[in-house]
Amino acid sequence: MFMQFNRRWKFGWGRFSEVDLFTDRHESNAETLSQAIRAAASEEPDADGSVLFGQLKGTVVGLRYYSGVVNQGEMVGLVRQPQNPYDRNAVMVANIYGNQVGHIKKELAAAMAYIMDNNLAKVEGVVYSGTKNTYTMPVMLSFWGKEESKNSVLEHMSRRGYKLNTEGGKLKGTVFLLIFFSFQLKNAFDNLFEGLMESKDGEKEAAVSVATPLLLHQKQALSWMCARENKAALPPFWEKRGELYYNTLTCFSAKELPERVRGGILADDMGLGKTLTVIALILTNFHKGKPLPVEKCVSRSVLQSFQAICFMSNLCSLITKCVFTCVQVEKVSPIKAKMTSQMALTLEEGSVLFEDLDFAAALSGSTSDTGSKKKKTDKKSSLTQSEFQQCIFIESRTTLIICPLSVLSNWLDQFEQHVDPNVKLNVYLYYGPERNRSKKFLSSQDVVITTYNVLSSDFGNKSPLHGISWLRVVLDEGHIIRNPNAQMSKAVLDLKAQRRWILSGTPIQNSVRDLWMLVAFLGLKPFDTREWWNRVIQRPVTQGDRAGLQHLQTLVKYITLRRTKNSEVNGRPLVSLPEKKVYVEQVELSQPEREEYELARTEGKNTIGRYVAEGTVLRNYADVLAILMRLRQHCCHPDLLAKISSDLGAAATPAELRERLIEKLRLVLASGSDEECSVCLDSVRLPVITHCAHVYCRPCIAQVISTSGQVARCPLCRSEIKTSELVEFPQEEMEEENSTKSERWRTSSKVQALMGNLLRLRSKDSSIKCLVVSQFTRFLTILETPLREHGFSFVRLDGTMTQKKRTQVIQEFQSSAADSPTIMLLSLKAGGVGLNLTAASHVFLMDPAWNPATEEQCIDRCHRLGQKRKVVVTKFIVKDSVEENMVKIQRKKQDLMEKAFGSTNTDRKTSRIDDIVALMEL
DNA sequence: ACCGCCGGGTGCC
């Protein structure tokens, strides 16, 4: 924390401290600057949702005093310098690498300072002309911020004689656009990681020390990973122009090759062997494609130990002379001992211990070019100042693996299983109170494994992990560090490593924001600085800019390898799974059921028709969903219908209103529409409902309210909202349902259809296990009765259960014991993607979901690696009902998405309304 | 001339 503060403080430096920033090594500037910007940015709310207030042409002055250069069209950063001794309003102008270009002219700076300091707007600069000027250059400044700050910013500027040009900035987020974009984005993300599976770099065989033969796709992954670690191709958006390297997005250019990202994201589906691939990488690619020098166990045969010596001596070109002489001695172990101690190379004394520069280069991660440059200098000379700085870190040959506690043991098992037993690989588990905190010891290991929790609790507390320059850092389940403000994320970003990898089965869960953390960890410049990420990627994408999305796609494509279990290599599937068949079984409602359904439908039709006529469909969004919901419940079972739900407008007392809002919240949440919060575009967490019946995350809407002026408005319908009026779901309500359930149990057509199937299956093969899936947990409860009646042994898994209980239930179900349960009642959204239910081979989807992907995911819980039987999926759809229409909606959504990109705003609006009306058949 | 005008020195914040 102190460090952070310190860095920030440095920002306000005056003339003298500027000097240390502008040394020849631009990299150190960049680090200080980007860290400072990062630190500053972490306190601000995120830039998305900002609107453009206007633009203004300003002047950058003092160019002759600074070395930072810019190209035409280049983006520049504006940084306040409150500690500047000549003017506390100073605003500094810097290019992407943090090299100062000049200052904003003082009068303008004086006007901007107040706005920037109070976070009323974020100011961004682009230089379009005059880049070759000696003294001053013009800069186009754009002011971005929250809608509610717009007027005060415009006013403030104009009071000082600066008129912002507000033309063309009409990106106001109307209700429709908001909904539309959150919707569109989600789909864009779903596709973001598609098509990254074509083999990129051929195949590579693993080193001999990898005992398990790699599958084809694993060899391809290995090849790709090695290439990512070794090759020096240009990162995306950079091209060579003459002598310079040029960034096509920011227009920044540099003399030197921009720093490469040595690493990336391996985002293969679960079960494709990411762990094995990483183990192979560790053993295979130590330096320039040469395998990790490992000790062979002292073995029985002379021949083997001879081979071991040969193996060692092959490595001599990589290792110090000292080791070379040791090889003449015939024992293996001492060599290893010497070797590792030599490799650990504590440089604390400040003298160069590396004698073989190639090897040194391997450890320091520099290219052989810098290695050969160094060769020309006197090897024995003492370190220069900057070299000494680097040597505070212990250079190591070690790979650090960070994972969640739950997979820790898996890593250890996998090392055990996949590494040749004749090879001694030093794997150290850095965990538990007795862990060895010696940097020297840790950096002499081949692999150190630890957890995110250990890392973050060590962080800031003389963490040995942060005092080592790792050869490689691997983040397992890397998506869990998506929140950049979390201590864990900070701890991860602070690690020093030559190569960086993120493993994740689900790289983007919800939004672009999550991706920043990954990009920052990988050090993909300039996006590791939040400001540039926001400007170039995040804001364009959240505002629906097509180019922004394309850039994001290019970026992701560049750093990611992702294959799914459905991917193919050379026309063959990566892994062969048993066949899966999906049947739709139409269910006919009984006469009384049909009558009830039609009654509800007519009623709903009238209501929605009225909203459409009034143009208030969106304001009554919750009601529309509620109507649909009731129809869907009719299709399943009459007892699912909530008895209350009269008109909201008629609420007499506050208590009654509250009651109804809770009911609506329940409906919205249970509607299975995969409810998103329109503020964070993420699934709602800690849901609250406003008086206008829109659902948000509590923290999100609280932020909206606190940043608004006197009157806060609902982001969806602009009704007035107050913190005191937010209603949340009372916890007891969840449980209370059970008590009201059974006066007299009755069946329904759908229940009959299911039972018929289950009984038929049991008589055919009693060992078959089934998943019975519904979005309505109450439907699952209803189903329990007939299951018991017919003597089925079943378990239940839904979202309300504790983690412990879940694990227990899953274990029971997965068991192959004769008396183990054969049926699992599963709520559609229960459990994460990782849930493994391969014991089941039949899936009954009781009701259709809005989002076909949710259904797909659910099916995948049993149709995945480890499934031995054919998988049969049965979807029950009630004939002539809303359920049939939902299937149409699913299909149409996709088409709509495609068209949407090309059409104008008005078109989108109308097509969306038409859509609601048409799809509901109302 | 307690002015205007000229031309040299000078220059970010």
Next chain:
DNA sequence: ACCGCCGGGTGCC
């Protein structure tokens, strides 16, 4: 900066 600004030198036309 091929500017603006400052302040000293200067002084009818």
